[in-house]
Amino acid sequence: MQSNKQRGQKAEFLARLWFRLHGFGILYKNYVTGRGTTAGEVDFIAKRGKLIVFVEVKERKNLETALYAISPQQQKRLLNAARYFLQKHPQYENFDIRFDAVFVALPFKLKHIKNAWQTF
16 A cells, blocks of 8 residues: 555656646756745646746545645645745746646546636
């Protein structure tokens, strides 16, 4: 039986693979911003052309429960993390920014929601 951490790592790997297969490069994985601040960790940051995507991955037993796994507090932390990232990486200041969610039910069910914060 896999631990929660192992299942989460597998889900993140599958999500990154999904993005690569759709033409994205992965800039960072598990990008941590400002420990002890209101920022947090971004599961991964992807880039395609002039688009930067901050991605949150959630693994659950089924996709229906995964869809409700990102809290408003988490969304706020991800927004803060994106601001921090963009301050530290000014080369991306003129890029379009998007926040996506990938929900995974192992072994291989995956749902990618573009502009996830607009869908909640």
